Amino acid sequence: IDTEDWNALKDVIGKLPTIEIVEILEKLEEQDLLLVFELFSKKEKAQIFGEFSRDLQYQIFNKLDKRAFSKIFEDMRSDERADFYQELTLEEQTSLLPYLNKQVRSNVVELSAYDSDSAGGIMTTDFATVRVWMTVREAVDKIKIDSPGKKMIYYVYVVDDEKVLLGFITLKDLILADLSDKIADLLHVDYVAAKVNDDRERAARMIEKYDLVALPILNDDHKLVGIVRHDDAIEVIVAEQTEDMEKMMGITSSNDEGDDEGYMDISVFRHFKKRVVWLVSLAIVGMISGLILHHFEAALDQMVILALYMPMLADTGGNAGSQASTVIIRALSLGEVTVKDWWTITFKEMRISILLAVCLSSIAFIKVSLLSFDTLLPGTLTLSYVAFIISLALALQVVSSTIIGAGLPIIVRKFNGDPAVVASPAITTIVDITGLLIYFSLATAFLLQV
Amino acid sequence: IDTEDWNALKDVIGKLPTIEIVEILEKLEEQDLLLVFELFSKKEKAQIFGEFSRDLQYQIFNKLDKRAFSKIFEDMRSDERADFYQELTLEEQTSLLPYLNKQVRSNVVELSAYDSDSAGGIMTTDFATVRVWMTVREAVDKIKIDSPGKKMIYYVYVVDDEKVLLGFITLKDLILADLSDKIADLLHVDYVAAKVNDDRERAARMIEKYDLVALPILNDDHKLVGIVRHDDAIEVIVAEQTEDMEKMMGITSSNDEGDDEGYMDISVFRHFKKRVVWLVSLAIVGMISGLILHHFEAALDQMVILALYMPMLADTGGNAGSQASTVIIRALSLGEVTVKDWWTITFKEMRISILLAVCLSSIAFIKVSLLSFDTLLPGTLTLSYVAFIISLALALQVVSSTIIGAGLPIIVRKFNGDPAVVASPAITTIVDITGLLIYFSLATAFLLQV
Numbered sequence: 030i031d032t033e034d035w036n037a038l039k040d041v042i043g044k045l046p047t048i049e050i051v052e053i054l055e056k057l058e059e060q061d062l063l064l065v066f067e068l069f070s071k072k073e074k075a076q077i078f079g080e081f082s083r084d085l086q087y088q089i090f091n092k093l094d095k096r097a098f099s100k101i102f103e104d105m106r107s108d109e110r111a112d113f114y115q116e117l118t119l120e121e122q123t124s125l126l127p128y129l130n131k132q133v134r135s136n137v138v139e140l141s142a143y144d145s146d147s148a149g150g151i152m153t154t155d156f157a158t159v160r161v162w163m164t165v166r167e168a169v170d171k172i173k174i175d176s177p178g179k180k181m182i183y184y185v186y187v188v189d190d191e192k193v194l195l196g197f198i199t200l201k202d203l204i205l206a207d208l209s210d211k212i213a214d215l216l217h218v219d220y221v222a223a224k225v226n227d228d229r230e231r232a233a234r235m236i237e238k239y240d241l242v243a244l245p246i247l248n249d250d251h252k253l254v255g256i257v258r259h260d261d262a263i264e265v266i267v268a269e270q271t272e273d274m275e276k277m278m279g280i281t282s283s284n285d286e287g288d289d290e291g292y293m294d295i296s297v298f299r300h301f302k303k304r305v306v307w308l309v310s311l312a313i314v315g316m317i318s319g320l321i322l323h324h325f326e327a328a329l330d331q332m333v334i335l336a337l338y339m340p341m342l343a344d345t346g347g348n349a350g351s352q353a354s355t356v357i358i359r360a361l362s363l364g365e366v367t368v369k370d371w372w373t374i375t376f377k378e379m380r381i382s383i384l385l386a387v388c389l390s391s392i393a394f395i396k397v398s399l400l401s402f403d404t405l406l407p408g409t410l411t412l413s414y415v416a417f418i419i420s421l422a423l424a425l426q427v428v429s430s431t432i433i434g435a436g437l438p439i440i441v442r443k444f445n446g447d448p449a450v451v452a453s454p455a456i457t458t459i460v461d462i463t464g465l466l467i468y469f470s471l472a473t474a475f476l477l478q479v
Numbered sequence: 480i481d482t483e484d485w486n487a488l489k490d491v492i493g494k495l496p497t498i499e500i501v502e503i504l505e506k507l508e509e510q511d512l513l514l515v516f517e518l519f520s521k522k523e524k525a526q527i528f529g530e531f532s533r534d535l536q537y538q539i540f541n542k543l544d545k546r547a548f549s550k551i552f553e554d555m556r557s558d559e560r561a562d563f564y565q566e567l568t569l570e571e572q573t574s575l576l577p578y579l580n581k582q583v584r585s586n587v588v589e590l591s592a593y594d595s596d597s598a599g600g601i602m603t604t605d606f607a608t609v610r611v612w613m614t615v616r617e618a619v620d621k622i623k624i625d626s627p628g629k630k631m632i633y634y635v636y637v638v639d640d641e642k643v644l645l646g647f648i649t650l651k652d653l654i655l656a657d658l659s660d661k662i663a664d665l666l667h668v669d670y671v672a673a674k675v676n677d678d679r680e681r682a683a684r685m686i687e688k689y690d691l692v693a694l695p696i697l698n699d700d701h702k703l704v705g706i707v708r709h710d711d712a713i714e715v716i717v718a719e720q721t722e723d724m725e726k727m728m729g730i731t732s733s734n735d736e737g738d739d740e741g742y743m744d745i746s747v748f749r750h751f752k753k754r755v756v757w758l759v760s761l762a763i764v765g766m767i768s769g770l771i772l773h774h775f776e777a778a779l780d781q782m783v784i785l786a787l788y789m790p791m792l793a794d795t796g797g798n799a800g801s802q803a804s805t806v807i808i809r810a811l812s813l814g815e816v817t818v819k820d821w822w823t824i825t826f827k828e829m830r831i832s833i834l835l836a837v838c839l840s841s842i843a844f845i846k847v848s849l850l851s852f853d854t855l856l857p858g859t860l861t862l863s864y865v866a867f868i869i870s871l872a873l874a875l876q877v878v879s880s881t882i883i884g885a886g887l888p889i890i891v892r893k894f895n896g897d898p899a900v901v902a903s904p905a906i907t908t909i910v911d912i913t914g915l916l917i918y919f920s921l922a923t924a925f926l927l928q929v
Contacts, residue, residue, distance in 0.1 A: 044668065044669055046689055173655055204619055204623075205622070218494065236713075237714075240708075240710035262713070263687050263709075266713065266716065267716065271813070277724075292806060292816050297834070300806075305835055308835060309839065312839055312842045315795070319846060326787065326854075329787075333776055333783075337779075338769070339786070339789060340911055341765050343793060343794070344765055345762060347797070348757070352758075352904075355724055355725065356725070356730065356742060359742075363741070365742045366742050370743070373743070374742075377750070380747045381747050381751050381754070384747070384751040384755070385755055388759060389758060396769060400769050400770065400773050458794060461794060
């Protein structure tokens with residue numbers, strides 16, 4: 030590679046899939062990268078550039094002169110083009126626009142106006158349309174004229190004079206048909222479509238549900254304005270899953286961040302910001318458990334053995350509650366259950382938790398008996414009685430934590446919130462409080478009054 | 480619907496997308512369902528049947544006579560057919576086989592032999608192949624003969640006499656080409672493919688990475704044996720994601736369960752089994768923290784104030800550790816970081832955790848000062864000194880928990896384990912132990928000796 034035999038190099042890597050070329054290029058020094066990048070054709074450059082990370086795209090944008098860059102830019106996929114354009118400063122945007130041809134210019138401005146969380150924000154305008162009165166031969170001719178420069182097409186959309194969507198035909202239909210067949214006879218009218226302002230996750234889920242390769246996107250007048258591709262849908266689904274998981278651990282995501290930013294791209298301070306909000310909120314809520322403990326300080330003073338098993342109670346409750354909330358959050362987000370099922374869910378979780386409580390409190394009983402055999406107990410208390418009360422507290426804690434863990438996501442969804450926010454850290458903190466209340470209520474009632 | 484005007488009904492719902500027909504049918508009583516189901520053509524029945532839940536499929540299979548069922552079965556997608564066939568008992572399988580035509584019979588037996596976790600287990604054999612020496616006209620003719628009965632095709636694969644994969648062409652290539660063009664000139668040789676025995680997640684991730692509509696699956700001799708479709712890839716990605724999330728909460732998944740079983744389909748006892756394993760293991764590991772506390776019982780006896788802030792230390796450590804482990808597990812599974820980055824990650828997490836520690840220990844200092852202002856302290860200790868030592872313990876706990884949370888998934892991955900197992904519940908239990916050691920070491924060193 031360092032022998033500067035560029036042509037040989039081009040021959041070798043030019044045959045690889047685009048994404049692998051990108052992976053190789055991203056490892057090069059900037060100088061080499063630009064040299065190798067120049068070896069590719071305009072069309073290849075556009076494809077490669079589209080797959081680069083945001084930072085690298087910006088770097089190359091600054092190195093190339095605007096006229097050369099505009100040629101690459103014009104050949105990019107319309108959605109990737111708009112995404113990149115959105116990241117530029119106003120000044121940079123206006124420095125680029127004059128070099129673009131009129132069609133690309135208006136397309137970029139139009140696409141980048143959509144909110145990146147909407148279907149419009151992830152759609153591309155690279156699709157082919159034909160008219161319902163055409164024959165297959167005329168349709169094929171129109172596609173040949175319209176789309177050789179565009180990336181892969183799968184469906185051909187059939188629109189009327191006003192660009193209102195009538196239906197679609199697949200490329201397979203076109204190939205299997207005779208050239209003299211009418212488009213009208215091939216037309217599928219059972220299409221599904223999303224609106225530009227729909228949430229991008231909704232659009233992605235439709236692609237998943239209906240097993241589509243692309244989903245047509247309509248404006249409010251039912252006119253076809255773009256399509257969302259299956260690969261962009263996968264990206265959205267993966268990104269939303271990451272967001273869900275992070276939310277479940279109390280990690281906030283800032284709105285201004287790109288979906289393709291990985292762990293390494295995010296600075297220490299931004300990682301800190303993402304995590305600190307929830308940790309601090311929970312620490313403040315945690316004051317409540319501090320207050321409760323403070324209230325029972327005398328009880329603790331009298332029976333230090335109670336302090337020894339506090340962590341066990343808190344951990345087990347936290348774990349059981351987190352499990353329940355994870356299962357329910359996932360089931361809600363996959364649509365397996367809805368808010369209306371609340372009673373079925375609560376009843377089911379109650380039965381599950383009773384089984385869990387029996388197991389775990391037996392273990393707790395054995396644990397207390399083994400670990401505290403030499404503890405001095407006040408008054409006439411026996412160790413097995415104390416162990417029994419502690420196990421009972423644990424059993425109640427498991428049941429209540431499981432029901433709280435399952436119930437909170439449903440309540441949050443009921444009020445149109447995102448259930449993922451009440452996952453692990455929140456549940457842990459909440460069941461800590463209920464756990465302490467259960468524990469000390471039982472202890473003061475049955476142990477201290479003796 | 481109850482007026483028994485079946486033809487009108489068929490006209491209304493027959494126009495909907497298959498999945499919506501399925502949703503309507505699934506809500507009907509069994510009797511009505513069978514009547515409505517009979518209204519559809521053999522091909523429609525096959526599509527609808529393929530989308531039914533496993534239970535409903537089985538119900539219908541038992542209601543129809545084997546000959547009628549075999550006609551539907553033959554028209555199903557090959558992967559859905561094999562999945563259903565795998566669920567039948569040996570007896571049921573052998574009762575069905577004689578009614579199938581030879582081609583379908585051998586195809587079903589072959590496909591259902593693959594492990595359902597492998598690429599072979601999710602692939603379909605519904606694909607079209609052409610030969611490299613054909614012209615476009617000949618290729619289109621072959622496709623017309625081979626595939627009208629099959630579902631959507633996107634790529635046409637080019638194979639040699641031995642069925643070894645040479646490359647592919649897209650339907651778009653075929654449409655844009657002239658009929659006299661040679662397939663050899665259109666051939667894309669930069670294809671990616673997976674092996675039948677590859678993990679199904681690997682195949683799905685390749686489809687995601689290379690933005691494919693379908694991925695060719697080869698046997699060990701490089702012969703093309705099937706394709707994995709983009710929609711099956713999405714299903715796999717979503718299912719693996721659920722599994723990851725559940726694993727992170729210590730929920731085990733049994734191997735014998737179908738991917739399409741939702742929360743409601745799983746019995747109370749199976750939910751219990753899925754959750755109990757980890758809860759019990761953690762309860763047993765939790766004995767270690769019991770032992771540690773037992774060891775420091777005297778210290779607790781002397782200063783009850785220490786007991787009051789134990790939960791705060793445990794919770795904050797657990798939350799910080801869980802966040803770090805979630806972020807790292809996700810980054811590992813998306814390939815954003817690898818085991819080799821361990822030092823960069825550790826260093827980064829250390830800096831993040833120091834920032835978090837400063838925030839959280841300041842809050843802890845304020846908390847102790849506010850809540851315990853009236854606590855009697857032994858000897859010459861001042862409250863601010865005690866609060867300072869507790870905050871210091873918390874700061875150390877946040878840093879160590881974060882580094883443990885980030886480090887454990889990397890270590891597990893290093894030894895080829897699944898990092899998701901060391902998430903929230905495991906981390907919480909582990910950092911509880913380290914937290915108690917830090918807390919009581921500091922306390923005995925700085926508070927009790929005075």
